[in-house]
Amino acid sequence: MESQISSSLVNYFRRGIYKWKKQFGLRNFPWRNTDNKYEIFIAEFLLRRTQSIMVANFWDEFFGRFPNFDSIREVKEEELEKVLVPLGLSKIRARSLKKLVTEFEGEDLPKTEKDLANLHGVGTYISRMYLQMTSTKRRLVWDSNFIRVYSRFFGVSLNTNKAGIETIEDISSRIIPSRNSKEFILTVLDFSAATCRPQSPLCLECALRNKCKFYQKRD
Ligand code: SF4
Structure with missing residues (x-):
């Protein structure tokens, strides 16, 4: 992997990502403009398998009704499910949320990445993203968009079996900078949604195309 991903290529990638941010800017979502840890955590929980815009549109309704973890503990699961209908997967989400809030007390989430990830329905991505959004310490955030x-x-093949995960962790640790890691991660995320999108990536407007292996192999 070292031979495939040189330091100069990593630097080029980072520069291209910052150039992209300067050109297009970051998306403005409510969970990016709050210090409220409860809201940030719940937003990351709801964002899984859901478009960001849907969670943004649902923001006021949900947090107006459920301002803290205790309010989720107090509501009946069926009631929570009804509120979650606009987001889809309402039954699964309601059950998960109700179970999750029983695993700690009050409003204080577990502090460590591991303890957070072990909460029901959370896992590594949400745990790291939540911690990255709420502190300046670098977290190796990745999901299918980063991959x-x-x-x-x-130009590397990445999959999520055990060996693949080690490779992704290794690549992430080389690419995500220690300084301003939150800004970098959000930029890669927005870049993946707007330009390097799953179908028909917009390579011609991409600041990274001169050294992108995928672009070089295109007809
Ligand atoms: S595939 Fe296209 S959009 Fe994605 S990084 Fe390469 S040039 Fe940019």
Whole structure:
């Protein structure tokens, strides 16, 4: 992997990502403009398998009704399910949320990445993203969007079996900078949604195309 991903290529990737941010800017979502840890955590929980815009449109309704973890503990699961209908997967989400809030007390979420990830329905991505959004310490955040971007640009095959995960962790640790890691991660995420999108990536407007392996192999 070291031979495939040189430091100069990593630097080029980072510069291209910052150039993209300067050109297009970051999306403005409510969970990116709050210090409320409860809201940030719940937003990340709801964002899984859901378009960001749907969660943004649902924001006031949900947090107006459920301002803290205790309010979720107090409501009946069937009632929570009804509120979650606009987001889809309402039964699964309601059950998960109700179970999750029984695993800690009050409003204080577990502090460590591991303890957070072990909460019902949370896992590594939500745990890391939540911690990244609420502190300046670098977290190796990745999901299928990051994998798609890294695979295309660096021309590496990445999958999520055990060996694949080690490779993704290794790549993430080389790419995500220690300084301003939150900004970098949000930029890669928005870049993956707007430009290096799953279908028909917009390579011609991409600041990374000159060294992108995927672009070089296109007809
Ligand atoms: S050139 Fe295309 S495939 Fe490569 S990083 Fe940019 S959008 Fe993605």
